[in-house]
Amino acid sequence: MSNLIQLTNGAAHIVDNAWTLIKLPATQVEARKQAGKVVLFKLTGEKTVTETQVANTVIPANGKLIVPLTVLIARKAELQTRIDANEIGVWLDTHEVLETLIENQANLNALPLIAVHVERCADGRIFSLGVLLRTRYGFKNELRAIGDVLRDQLFFLKRSGFTSFAIRADRSATEAIASLNDFTQPYQGAVDEVRPAFTRYNRAG
Amino acid sequence: MYKYDEIDQRLVDERVTQYREQTRRYLAGELSEDEFRPLRLQNGLYIQRHAPMLRIAVPYGMLSSKQLRKLADIASRYDKAYGHFTTRQNIQLNWPKLEDVPDILAELATVEMHAIQTSGNCIRNITTDQFAGVAPDEVVDPRAMAEIIRQWSTFHPEFALLPRKFKIAVSGTKEDRAVVQMHDIGMEFYLDHHHKLAIKVWVGGGLGRTPILGTVIREHLEWQHALTYCEAIVRVYNLHGRRDNSYKARIKILVKALGIDAFKSQVEAEWAHLKDAPNTITEAELARVSPHFAPMPYLALADEDASFDVAIASNLGFAAWAKRNVHAHKVPGYRAVTLSLKPHGKPPGDATSAQMHSVADLADQYSFGELRVSHEQNLILADVKVSDLLSVWEKARANGLASPNIGLLTDIICCPGGDFCSLANAKSIPIAEAIQIQFDDLDYLHDIGNIELNISGCMNACGHHHVGHIGILGIDKDGSEWYQVSIGGSQGNHASLGSVIGPSFSADEMPSVVQKLIDVYLQERTAEEQFIDTVRRLGIAPFKAQVYGEKNSAQNEVAV
Ligand code: SF4
Numbered sequence: 108m109s110n111l112i113q114l115t116n117g118a119a120h121i122v123d124n125a126w127t128l129i130k131l132p133a134t135q136v137e138a139r140k141q142a143g144k145v146v147l148f149k150l151t152g153e154k155t156v157t158e159t160q161v162a163n164t165v166i167p168a169n170g171k172l173i174v175p176l177t178v179l180i181a182r183k184a185e186l187q188t189r190i191d192a193n194e195i196g197v198w199l200d201t202h203e204v205l206e207t208l209i210e211n212q213a214n215l216n217a218l219p220l221i222a223v224h225v226e227r228c229a230d231g232r233i234f235s236l237g238v239l240l241r242t243r244y245g246f247k248n249e250l251r252a253i254g255d256v257l258r259d260q261l262f263f264l265k266r267s268g269f270t271s272f273a274i275r276a277d278r279s280a281t282e283a284i285a286s287l288n289d290f291t292q293p294y295q296g297a298v299d300e301v302r303p304a305f306t307r308y309n310r311a312g
Numbered sequence: 313m314y315k316y317d318e319i320d321q322r323l324v325d326e327r328v329t330q331y332r333e334q335t336r337r338y339l340a341g342e343l344s345e346d347e348f349r350p351l352r353l354q355n356g357l358y359i360q361r362h363a364p365m366l367r368i369a370v371p372y373g374m375l376s377s378k379q380l381r382k383l384a385d386i387a388s389r390y391d392k393a394y395g396h397f398t399t400r401q402n403i404q405l406n407w408p409k410l411e412d413v414p415d416i417l418a419e420l421a422t423v424e425m426h427a428i429q430t431s432g433n434c435i436r437n438i439t440t441d442q443f444a445g446v447a448p449d450e451v452v453d454p455r456a457m458a459e460i461i462r463q464w465s466t467f468h469p470e471f472a473l474l475p476r477k478f479k480i481a482v483s484g485t486k487e488d489r490a491v492v493q494m495h496d497i498g499m500e501f502y503l504d505h506h507h508k509l510a511i512k513v514w515v516g517g518g519l520g521r522t523p524i525l526g527t528v529i530r531e532h533l534e535w536q537h538a539l540t541y542c543e544a545i546v547r548v549y550n551l552h553g554r555r556d557n558s559y560k561a562r563i564k565i566l567v568k569a570l571g572i573d574a575f576k577s578q579v580e581a582e583w584a585h586l587k588d589a590p591n592t593i594t595e596a597e598l599a600r601v602s603p604h605f606a607p608m609p610y611l612a613l614a615d616e617d618a619s620f621d622v623a624i625a626s627n628l629g630f631a632a633w634a635k636r637n638v639h640a641h642k643v644p645g646y647r648a649v650t651l652s653l654k655p656h657g658k659p660p661g662d663a664t665s666a667q668m669h670s671v672a673d674l675a676d677q678y679s680f681g682e683l684r685v686s687h688e689q690n691l692i693l694a695d696v697k698v699s700d701l702l703s704v705w706e707k708a709r710a711n712g713l714a715s716p717n718i719g720l721l722t723d724i725i726c727c728p729g730g731d732f733c734s735l736a737n738a739k740s741i742p743i744a745e746a747i748q749i750q751f752d753d754l755d756y757l758h759d760i761g762n763i764e765l766n767i768s769g770c771m772n773a774c775g776h777h778h779v780g781h782i783g784i785l786g787i788d789k790d791g792s793e794w795y796q797v798s799i800g801g802s803q804g805n806h807a808s809l810g811s812v813i814g815p816s817f818s819a820d821e822m823p824s825v826v827q828k829l830i831d832v833y834l835q836e837r838t839a840e841e842q843f844i845d846t847v848r849r850l851g852i853a854p855f856k857a858q859v860y861g862e863k864n865s866a867q868n869e870v871a872v
Contacts, residue, residue, distance in 0.1 A: 228347065228350075229350045229433070230473065230555065231470075231472055231473025231474055231550055232550060234469055234470045234471070234472065234473070234550070235547050235550045235551050236551075238547075242585075243585060257347060259347075259351055260472075262469070263467075263472045264469075265469075266469035266470075267469050267470055286330075289326060289330045290327075291322060291326065292319050293323075293467060293469075294319075294323070294463040294466055294467070295463070295466075295468055295539070295591055296589070296590040296591045297468075301589075301590045302590050303464070303590060303591050304319050305596070305597040306594060306597075308319065310317055310600055311596065311599075311600045
């Protein structure tokens, strides 16, 4: 059974996954994924993905694919007709720099799907990435959480703009659905409901 | 104080349900240890040396008598009939059972309390001045804004899993008592040239392994923007703070790595997008929350009271207490009172259930049913009539709450340390007790005067040792417990970090080390000087000479 939860107009359902996730081939280079981006890129100039990895990534000829950010950027020409056919989505890791996607794909909404991969469920960068994609960069299509996605983060992911959730394979998506609605009246405005409680309700009452 | 409406109540009720379910899944083996850890931590539950420790939120230190009675009952029922008040104005239970925590939370919810975000890598309890609303030097009562910030930070989806803990303090006084420079974000409220409420924002302060005082990131922020500006700061931190090394994960490290100017320009760039977003605080919201902190229905009284003057003149014990434990109040005829949780020879900050009940009674009878927790780990009755002070003293004394040592050497700030905390290098409570016993002479304590002695059991600095006039830090050397001493730290407007005086000491040596530091001060001080002033004037050399003079220091050398 599928482990993918999707929100459509606020209602959550378990749906079949139409997309194939394309991974980079393994590398010997050890990436410091948990270091902050500032430390990682701006100060040290370190990269986490090698050119060989990008070049060696196998892209199937058919079907809907979610390709790594680095592959989308480096092999865009090769992918362009399939992007135009709505067959290409992109995924990025929480330690990758969102701005590189924006710089290379001005029209984000040409992508039917963006996924953010979280390696450890306690990595909260995924929330800020979701918020930025939705509010700063105006992404309107499916935003998917993938990786170490567990039910206790679903409420926060939903509020940060995610609309689909690939629950980790060893856990039940059916049970996880309940946690999307752990709280009915959150205090602060966020992506799913931009108004904070104090403008949503007449609390003075 | 703030009273819940339906929205507040529903949120804490739903939290109980959520946490009960999480605990059930953990006990059923459906959640691994690693997966459950952030969930329980965000609910204040640590697994400690002997048992779990549950930290319960006391938002900006405000408690009602009803809430305190509930805490007393919970401590009796689920614990060993006492609680420990912390330097973050919260209360901890040291012995609850993991399986009982959902029930404890359900009980707390009945009195508008919870344990949300009292630990874990998220925005923690907002702290402020324990004399907020009654201090004569107050410019702005920051509690309404503290409550608005509390609500904003509660389950903020974007900031649910930060690189590390995140602490916000607010103050509104000329003389800072909320140590805003020691927090990840410090907000000092003031009235600007146009008499509008404004905020001076500090960022990147914190103690712990790398103590750093905060830097001003914005001199002037209009109050409406408090939440969106915090969002800009925390977003930059969430995305860029280090997650590979928990010792380097606090925002202070990021601010230092980037430099304040670069950090500030990133924050301002974020804020350009967030400014005026829906989380901008409305006049209506501030007007809704503010009346919860309206002045109490004070009587029009003379500031003097004849019976009080008589009692002071005739009762030495009462006079000593009034001198240390009674504080000025902005309304004539009223005073704030500190009930000491620092009796000599007992763990600092602990209160038994019986004591909590008696404090609740005192609050009901003499102080409009409310009280506060101070970051010095004492309890405050904020609104006591001068004419009632004698009765308050008598009742407090009968319950062991009237040690007249507030601000004196034995009013020690002390973390739970090795007796309870699994992170500790060394015990801290027995050191505090031994020092209290060494200095168990009240006249002598008064002669020594104002001094702050802070003890932490490890580098995490929960006992704020860096900012103690005398700071004591527990360290581990080959598996045994040693103590490093620093002097010259200070909180408040002239905050500074202490300097280590030299090699560390064993537990047995500590009372005499403190004695020697005090001896130097008493010998060298000018008429006006407090301990900290003498340290600042002379530097650490004479203190060091006295302490190490007669000691064979080679024998006890510890590399730290
Ligand atoms: S300072 Fe260290 S020993 Fe003391 S409570 Fe904090 S973590 Fe525990």
